[in-house]
Amino acid sequence: MIDEGALRERWPTAWPSVVRQLAAHSGSVDAGEELAAEAFARAVAHPEPIDDLVAWCATVGRRAHLDRVRRAAVRERAAPELALRAEAAAEHAPPGAGGVDDRLALLHVACDPALGLGSRLVLALRLVCGLETGRIAWHLGIDPRAASARLTRAKRQLAEAAGAFRVPDRDERASRLPAVLECIAAVHAVGQRDALQPGSPADDLGRSALTLAVAASRDQPEDAEARALVAVVLLALARRPGRFDAEGVALPLDEVDRRRWDRRLALAGLERAAEVAGTGGRFALEASIAALHVMARSPRATDWRTIVALHEQLLVVRPSAAARVAAAVARGRLALEEGGDGADVAAEPGRARARRPRGLAARRRAGARRPRLAARLARRGSRPLRAARPGGSRRRSRRSPGAASARPEPGRPRRAPATRRPARW
Numbered sequence: 001m002i003d004e005g006a007l008r009e010r011w012p013t014a015w016p017s018v019v020r021q022l023a024a025h026s027g028s029v030d031a032g033e034e035l036a037a038e039a040f041a042r043a044v045a046h047p048e049p050i051d052d053l054v055a056w057c058a059t060v061g062r063r064a065h066l067d068r069v070r071r072a073a074v075r076e077r078a079a080p081e082l083a084l085r086a087e088a089a090a091e092h093a094p095p096g097a098g099g100v101d102d103r104l105a106l107l108h109v110a111c112d113p114a115l116g117l118g119s120r121l122v123l124a125l126r127l128v129c130g131l132e133t134g135r136i137a138w139h140l141g142i143d144p145r146a147a148s149a150r151l152t153r154a155k156r157q158l159a160e161a162a163g164a165f166r167v168p169d170r171d172e173r174a175s176r177l178p179a180v181l182e183c184i185a186a187v188h189a190v191g192q193r194d195a196l197q198p199g200s201p202a203d204d205l206g207r208s209a210l211t212l213a214v215a216a217s218r219d220q221p222e223d224a225e226a227r228a229l230v231a232v233v234l235l236a237l238a239r240r241p242g243r244f245d246a247e248g249v250a251l252p253l254d255e256v257d258r259r260r261w262d263r264r265l266a267l268a269g270l271e272r273a274a275e276v277a278g279t280g281g282r283f284a285l286e287a288s289i290a291a292l293h294v295m296a297r298s299p300r301a302t303d304w305r306t307i308v309a310l311h312e313q314l315l316v317v318r319p320s321a322a323a324r325v326a327a328a329v330a331r332g333r334l335a336l337e338e339g340g341d342g343a344d345v346a347a348e349p350g351r352a353r354a355r356r357p358r359g360l361a362a363r364r365r366a367g368a369r370r371p372r373l374a375a376r377l378a379r380r381g382s383r384p385l386r387a388a389r390p391g392g393s394r395r396r397s398r399r400s401p402g403a404a405s406a407r408p409e410p411g412r413p414r415r416a417p418a419t420r421r422p423a424r425w
Contacts (some may be wrong), residue, residue: 007044009055015040017054035061101215103128103208104180105167110154111179114161117186119154124183125190127150129208140418170219177220181229181283183368184212188233206240209233224386228276228283234269235290238262254299285314304334 018039023032026219033385039057043050051396110123118140125131125139130146137147168176191205217226241260246248273287289310311327 014053014057018057018061021058022065023070025062026065031065032061035064038064051086096316099209100167100173100219101410104212104215104219107180107183107212108168108173108176109166110158110184111176112158112161113179115154115157117179117182119150120179120183121156122147122151123154123158124187124235127204128212129187137354139193154379173221174220177223177226180216181225182217184209185283186234188236190230192236206233206237210237222280224276225283227272228279228287231269231276231287232283232290233267234272235287235294238265238269238294243270258297261294271295280313280317282314282318285310285317289314300337302333304337306328308334341357408414 003234015036018036019032020028021032022039023029026032026035026274036057039060043053043057046255057407091133106128107124110127111120113124121140122136122415125136126133131139132246133148133151134144137144137153140147142150188209191209206379210230213233217223217230237254238261241250241262242256269287270291273291277288278284278290289307292303292310308327308330308391311323311330314323315327325377
């Protein structure tokens with residue numbers, strides 16, 4: 001093993017000599033430098049002492065060049081046979097495997113049954129949408145280190161479960177379609193939180209979700225949920241220009257300028273929503289709800305009664321927390337439109353009577369609180385809400401004017417709180 005000090009002493013004279021000999025042997029200066037670097041790296045790792053460094057490195061470099069030439073010759077002889085094997089494999093491939101969109105194929109690979117929804121979403125945002133790990137962590141509300149660990153764990157689990165990379169065939173893609181649609185819907189939900197006007201089409205997660213949904217519907221044209229998801233994304237993109245004002249402040253439903261909506265996307269979404277209306281799936285119900293919002297000329301003209309009925313059906317199909325909140329908001333808007341006070345709008349219809357307070361005093365206290373929730377739902381959007389941005393400023397804690405002066409100066413030790421001695425009896 002050569003000493004580091006000895007290598008530094010021999011380096012000024014040994015390096016040019018070895019590079020010259022290997023460049024003359026290989027016929028290329030670039031190849032001579034690469035071979036010399038590899039030879040010196042092997043010399044540092046060599047366990048035995050080296051007497052003549054130049055001769056040793058030159059010999060090792062020549063042998064490495066000879067190995068490269070032999071591998072290139074074997075590769076050149078085997079190339080025609082490998083091409084024939086690839087052509088034969090493509091001819092015997094199952095029908096429809098070659099016509100799958102590349103991004104959809106990667107999404108089907110990421111939606112392996114061995115992975116959970118969180119791992120699938122991280123893989124989809126990384127492999128399919130090309131987002132950086134920090135941005136994925138911001139969208140999912142987790143620490144960047146946790147997102148990186150989740151991505152590494154998902155890749156390892158996918159390699160252990162699937163082995164070599166392979167795009168699923170048509171039957172296997174049909175079985176994975178529900179998971180794929182869930183992942184596309186999650187990408188669409190993440191895109192709803194993203195910037196209103198992305199800097200480039202590559203950063204537009206809404207358009208990415210639309211591309212994936214269209215590819216999934218073309219791959220499985222007989223599936224109504226795939227076509228319904230296309231309608232959901234189209235209607236959301238159509239209403240996107242009216243979500244924020246020029247300063248990026250979120251607008252309530254009553255203040256949205258509906259003339260800014262994209263009419264072309266809205267008509268395309270309404271057409272697809274009409275095709276899948278009545279199928280009873282999750283995305284079909286969401287498409288119907290979005291279509292009713294788009295068709296209304298104003299918030300007062302919205303058919304809130306039908307929207308509430310659709311939300312109740314959606315709660316049966318998918319009883320998630322987001323669906324419960326959306327149903328409660330719809331019931332509150334319906335109560336306000338009908339002149340009510342919005343009492344018990346947060347409760348589901350079957351549970352509203354069971355939660356009714358008993359006793360005259362309890363009913364009076366509950367009656368005094370009834371208008372609060374309705375007013376909160378009606379005026380929720382009137383407060384200025386800034387659109388979220390990665391790396392935004394944190395909310396400042398509310399302190400009294402004298403709280404800042406009570407803080408200790410930098411460098412001074414903080415006084416320990418006084419402990420109360422127990423009384424002696």
